[in-house]
Amino acid sequence: MKVVAVIRQVPDGESRLKIQGGRVDLSGATLILDQMDEYGVEEALRLKEKHGGEAVVVGFGPERTEEAIRTALAMGMDRGVHVVFEGYADPVTVAEALAPVLKEEAPTLVLTGGQQADWDSQALGAALAEALGVPVVAWTTALELEGETARAKHDLDEGAEWVRVRLPAVFTTQQGLNEPRYPTLPGIMKAKKKEIRKVAFQGGARVEILEESIQEKARLQKVLDGKDPVAAAEELVRLLHEEAKVI
Amino acid sequence: MILVVLDHDGSKLRKGSLEALTRARKLAEALGAKVAGVLLAEGPAPVEEARGYVDTLYVAELGPYTAEQWAAGVLEAAKAGAKVILVPSSRQSRAYLGRVAYALKAGLLEDTLDSWTEGEWVYATRYAYLNRVTQKVRSGLPAVLTVKPNTTPLAEPLGGQGEVVALSVPSVPTVEVLERVQEEKKGVSLTEADVVVTGGRGMGSAEAFQKVEELALLLGGAVGATRAVVDAGWRPYAEQVGQTGKTVQPSLYIALGVSGAVQHLAGMNKSKFIVAVNKDPEAPIFKQADYGIVGDVHQVLPALIQAVKKLKD
Amino acid sequence: MPIDFRLTEEQKQLQALARRFAKEVILPVAQEYDEKEEVPWPVIEKLHEVGLLNAIIPEAYGGMGLKMLDEVIVGEELAYACMGIYTIPMASDLGITPVLLAGTEEQKERFLRPLTEKPALAAFALSEPGNGSDAAALKTKAVRQGDHYVLNGTKMWISNGGEAEWVVVFATLNPELRHKGVVALVVERGTPGFHAVKIHGKLGQRASGTYELVFEDVKVPVANRLGEEGEGFKIAMNTLNKTRIPVAAGSVGVARRALDEAKKYAKEREAFGQPIAQFQAIQFKLADMAIGLETARMYTYYAAWLADQGLPHAHASAIAKAYASEVAFEAANQAIQIHGGYGYVREFPVEKLLRDVKLNQIYEGTNEIQRLIIARHLLAE
Numbered sequence A: 001m002k003v004v005a006v007i008r009q010v011p012d013g014e015s016r017l018k019i020q021g022g023r024v025d026l027s028g029a030t031l032i033l034d035q036m037d038e039y040g041v042e043e044a045l046r047l048k049e050k051h052g053g054e055a056v057v058v059g060f061g062p063e064r065t066e067e068a069i070r071t072a073l074a075m076g077m078d079r080g081v082h083v084v085f086e087g088y089a090d091p092v093t094v095a096e097a098l099a100p101v102l103k104e105e106a107p108t109l110v111l112t113g114g115q116q117a118d119w120d121s122q123a124l125g126a127a128l129a130e131a132l133g134v135p136v137v138a139w140t141t142a143l144e145l146e147g148e149t150a151r152a153k154h155d156l157d158e159g160a161e162w163v164r165v166r167l168p169a170v171f172t173t174q175q176g177l178n179e180p181r182y183p184t185l186p187g188i189m190k191a192k193k194k195e196i197r198k199v200a201f202q203g204g205a206r207v208e209i210l211e212e213s214i215q216e217k218a219r220l221q222k223v224l225d226g227k228d229p230v231a232a233a234e235e236l237v238r239l240l241h242e243e244a245k246v247i
Numbered sequence B: 001m002i003l004v005v006l007d008h009d010g011s012k013l014r015k016g017s018l019e020a021l022t023r024a025r026k027l028a029e030a031l032g033a034k035v036a037g038v039l040l041a042e043g044p045a046p047v048e049e050a051r052g053y054v055d056t057l058y059v060a061e062l063g064p065y066t067a068e069q070w071a072a073g074v075l076e077a078a079k080a081g082a083k084v085i086l087v088p089s090s091r092q093s094r095a096y097l098g099r100v101a102y103a104l105k106a107g108l109l110e111d112t113l114d115s116w117t118e119g120e121w122v123y124a125t126r127y128a129y130l131n132r133v134t135q136k137v138r139s140g141l142p143a144v145l146t147v148k149p150n151t152t153p154l155a156e157p158l159g160g161q162g163e164v165v166a167l168s169v170p171s172v173p174t175v176e177v178l179e180r181v182q183e184e185k186k187g188v189s190l191t192e193a194d195v196v197v198t199g200g201r202g203m204g205s206a207e208a209f210q211k212v213e214e215l216a217l218l219l220g221g222a223v224g225a226t227r228a229v230v231d232a233g234w235r236p237y238a239e240q241v242g243q244t245g246k247t248v249q250p251s252l253y254i255a256l257g258v259s260g261a262v263q264h265l266a267g268m269n270k271s272k273f274i275v276a277v278n279k280d281p282e283a284p285i286f287k288q289a290d291y292g293i294v295g296d297v298h299q300v301l302p303a304l305i306q307a308v309k310k311l312k313d
Numbered sequence C: 001m002p003i004d005f006r007l008t009e010e011q012k013q014l015q016a017l018a019r020r021f022a023k024e025v026i027l028p029v030a031q032e033y034d035e036k037e038e039v040p041w042p043v044i045e046k047l048h049e050v051g052l053l054n055a056i057i058p059e060a061y062g063g064m065g066l067k068m069l070d071e072v073i074v075g076e077e078l079a080y081a082c083m084g085i086y087t088i089p090m091a092s093d094l095g096i097t098p099v100l101l102a103g104t105e106e107q108k109e110r111f112l113r114p115l116t117e118k119p120a121l122a123a124f125a126l127s128e129p130g131n132g133s134d135a136a137a138l139k140t141k142a143v144r145q146g147d148h149y150v151l152n153g154t155k156m157w158i159s160n161g162g163e164a165e166w167v168v169v170f171a172t173l174n175p176e177l178r179h180k181g182v183v184a185l186v187v188e189r190g191t192p193g194f195h196a197v198k199i200h201g202k203l204g205q206r207a208s209g210t211y212e213l214v215f216e217d218v219k220v221p222v223a224n225r226l227g228e229e230g231e232g233f234k235i236a237m238n239t240l241n242k243t244r245i246p247v248a249a250g251s252v253g254v255a256r257r258a259l260d261e262a263k264k265y266a267k268e269r270e271a272f273g274q275p276i277a278q279f280q281a282i283q284f285k286l287a288d289m290a291i292g293l294e295t296a297r298m299y300t301y302y303a304a305w306l307a308d309q310g311l312p313h314a315h316a317s318a319i320a321k322a323y324a325s326e327v328a329f330e331a332a333n334q335a336i337q338i339h340g341g342y343g344y345v346r347e348f349p350v351e352k353l354l355r356d357v358k359l360n361q362i363y364e365g366t367n368e369i370q371r372l373i374i375a376r377h378l379l380a381e
Helices: A035-051 A065-075 A091-105 A124-132 A185-191 A229-243 B015-031 B047-051 B067-078 B091-104 B209-218 B227-231 B284-288 B297-312 C009-036 C041-050 C068-081 C083-102 C105-117 C175-181 C232-268 C280-309 C314-344 C350-361 C367-380
Strands: A002-007 A009-011 A018-020 A023-025 A031-033 A054-061 A079-084 A109-113 A136-146 A149-155 A160-166 A169-173 A196-200 A207-213 A222-225 B002-005 B035-041 B056-061 B084-088 B107-118 B121-128 B133-139 B143-147 B163-166 B175-181 B195-199 B222-225 B252-256 B273-278 B291-294 C122-125 C141-145 C148-159 C166-172 C182-188 C194-198 C210-221
Touching: A002 A035, A002 A065, A002 A091, A009 A065, A023 A207, A031 A035, A031 A065, A035 A054, A035 A065, A035 A109, A035 A136, A035 A169, A054 A065, A054 A091, A065 A079, A065 A185, A065 A196, A065 C009, A079 A091, A091 A124, A091 B091, A091 B107, A109 A124, A124 A136, A124 A169, A124 B067, A124 B091, A136 A160, A136 B067, A136 B091, A149 A169, A185 C009, A207 B107, A222 A229, A229 B273, A229 B291, A229 B297, B002 B015, B002 B067, B015 B035, B015 B084, B015 B107, B015 B143, B035 B047, B035 B067, B047 B056, B047 B163, B056 B067, B067 B084, B067 B091, B084 B091, B091 B107, B091 B143, B107 B133, B121 B143, B195 B209, B209 B222, B209 B297, B252 B297, B273 B284, B273 B297, B284 B291, C009 C041, C009 C068, C009 C083, C009 C350, C041 C083, C068 C083, C068 C232, C068 C280, C083 C105, C083 C122, C083 C148, C083 C166, C083 C182, C083 C232, C083 C350, C122 C148, C148 C166, C148 C182, C166 C175, C166 C210, C166 C232, C175 C182, C175 C232, C182 C210, C182 C232, C232 C280, C232 C314, C232 C350, C280 C314, C314 C350, C314 C367
Parallel strands: A002 A054, A002 A109, A054 A079, A079 A196, A109 A169, A136 A169, A222 B291, B002 B035, B002 B084, B035 B056, B056 B163, B084 B143, B107 B143, B195 B222, B195 B252, B252 B273, B273 B291, C122 C166
Antiparallel strands: A009 A031, A018 A023, A136 A149, A149 A160, A160 B175, A207 B133, B107 B121, B121 B133, C141 C148, C141 C166, C148 C210, C166 C182, C194 C210
């Protein structure tokens, strides 16, 4: 069995973002392995621990993405492939870039995060599945292998369902699937010796980002003292009715 | 052709479909194209209602939802030459559209707030970086767009009844649905709700959410929850608002006993008005709030319910 | 060797691990353990799990062989979340260092390997009730009797003393010989006659256990002696010359936290209709904190680099320890000042920074002793 976790490096959700020349400037931000992708790395490791085989991390993005690949290797992934691309690429383009690598690896399963913490895109898993001609199970919260198939639970718009899916397949991962482990210090030391193969990608993105801005809504910040809860509640309801006109 | 995938609940179109139709008509006018609809269903579908909004309506009954089957349905309808495909944003639609966009080699613009065309380009605005950054993006044709709920006026029916075309969609039997775990539906859906009442860890227990439900019901809204609450098992995951849950943008967001972690803010910071009740005056949620009450949520919430009832009488 | 201020890829990963650990595991419980004055065992277990506990033990004995610069990088991160909790692994390294410096292969295998196999701590016992800074004036006596020593006396202010698997105890064979009469003995927990009494009511660093150790006719095998008789004092000093560097790293962590908290508060808090960060009086304080932080970190790195190169570092480690702890104390002090009344209560984290970092000016040699070391180097030239 071979499991591939597809990962990207993104700014930490708590990092402050700046706009420089109409684009987000990440120079001051802490960059991390996308936490949604991290669930995929953890699941790959668990599957490998249970069923044997190989767990490969495939990263897409600029040179610095290697840090995130190293993190996945320190968590225990066996080796890495880095498809190097500077700048923005939409999920369809990313899937095109990764398709040759994934076809060559021919994994039993591909795991990737349900949503990207930078582009807020949810499409990469599905686009990869289309590129490989295999099914996708989005927003997976449970996953078990059963020979040629997998049984998985995943979220729908309302509720959830259990499905049986033919392998190979792509699963998008999220909170609830598992609790990702720390990249341990021994893991970091071992990761030093693990291979990261670099692959260049010469494509162009289908979608262009023209401008980025941060528009934080100015909030009224009218705070009432709740020592007298009834008076405070009545005043709040009055404000919502008369001033905000939302009730 | 501009193709709109019409989302529905089996008996009527969802609000998001009417928003997508408004967007489609605007693009169609600029591009000199016609608007067609496609109605994909597991079983019954609101065909009669839907034909009131479009000249051509493609219909297919596909059995249990899978991303593969739905993508196949959209691709079949798009064969008539769709320049732009518009779909109400949802987790499911964003999954199958990833397939569609790849298959058509189209530019995918997800969760758009607005969209327009200039020449052969489709432009849109959308949020990125966990809802913190607004992006202006563009794609050539064909393009696939998902429409963020509560961003666009609802379309009116055209007055006529469009032509219904039955689609023959090849079956893609790679995923077998074993069991649906339906969650009990109370009131309106979280992402479409105009009012969301969210309880955080400060609620203290699962039982305390009865009052949250009561207030939500009273305001015609939906109940939300923070990650801590879902992790504690007090509320189902489907109600989670935030980075790893749903993103909502109601007119009124009421946060009860919510501290306001960045991950939570990412899911609600675009709400029109935000109300916070928390006993800690330093809670970060107050920085994001339009109105707030510093006080014990267990005292303030019942008082709020009474005050709303009084207003309604 | 060219000067290079960049961290290696592994050091960056190590820093990221320690930072995440500090944020997710230490920060949420720091206040609780401070209030309870209890050792946070779950944190120690987790430190072991991720490999950050006793990581200076060489790979040959099951450890990670962390270098001093690595340790400094980790120390800053852990102390950022809680200096008191950081003292626990730091004091364990303090106990391990004499074994590394003077232990035989057999002793290293016997004492160090167990500390890599489970969450376990070591300790270092030099200070006594009647002598802190005058390390040569030991009263704890060791008397050789055949294949063992009989140990009698009391040690004071011993971090991890009650939790440690073993303690390196410095005792005198003959008080008249002063530092030439000192022997270093490894005393294992549970040895008859060895008791640890926890010291309560500390101002800060309350999550770390500090003990009075009592030895009553404790028999210690000669096989547990580090180095030769009379080498104990040199072992103790060589140890402290190294381990003062992690103390400096902890201070850097506290200073960074103080600056972060002060910055955050100054931007939020308004007075006279604008955030107080707009006032020059506040800006000067923040700038001074930044000057202290940057220089303290840079000098601490330098001292660590010297130690890693095997170059003389006693002078540098003394400067780093004294300077960084004073910078951090002042940063904590100014962070409280910027917070005003709120800085003086527990709802805000800055009063704890001051309480915690005060100890960094005292333990592992008071800053007055550091100045003596520095001066001695100057005057010896």
